[in-house]
Amino acid sequence: MVIGESLPKILFDCLPIIKLKPGEMDKFLHEKIYVCPVYKTSARRGTLSTTGHSTNYVLSIELPSDKPQKHWINRGVACLCQLDD
Numbered sequence: 001m002v003i004g005e006s007l008p009k010i011l012f013d014c015l016p017i018i019k020l021k022p023g024e025m026d027k028f029l030h031e032k033i034y035v036c037p038v039y040k041t042s043a044r045r046g047t048l049s050t051t052g053h054s055t056n057y058v059l060s061i062e063l064p065s066d067k068p069q070k071h072w073i074n075r076g077v078a079c080l081c082q083l084d085d
Contacts, residue, residue, distance in 0.1 A: 002064045003034055003072065012042075015079060018061060034065040034072045038079040 006013050038058040047055050058081060065072065 002032075002066045003036075003077070012080075020061075028062075030062070032065055033062040034067075034069050034077070035060045036063050036072070036077060036079055038081060040081055042080055 037060050039054070039056045040058060041056060043056070045056070049055050061079065
């Protein structure tokens with residue numbers, strides 16, 4: 001029930017469907033998580049907006065983790081949106 005290492009030579013892997021449920025921030029536990037960015041595409045061509053994020057950036061989601069955030073940041077872990085056509 002936590003984010004785990006990918007298998008060797010696997011660059012992209014599926015993440016289970018995540019249901020986004022709005023709520024009050026102070027009621028959520030913010031422990032043992034990785035704040036994972038979600039992007040529209042894997043292309044690194046978005047321009048930097050006034051918010052400091054790429055225009056390719058959608059939002060961040062908190063994934064349960066048994067490792068510190070720095071571990072996943074060093075690996076460049078991010079999520080990509082699946083666009084339904």
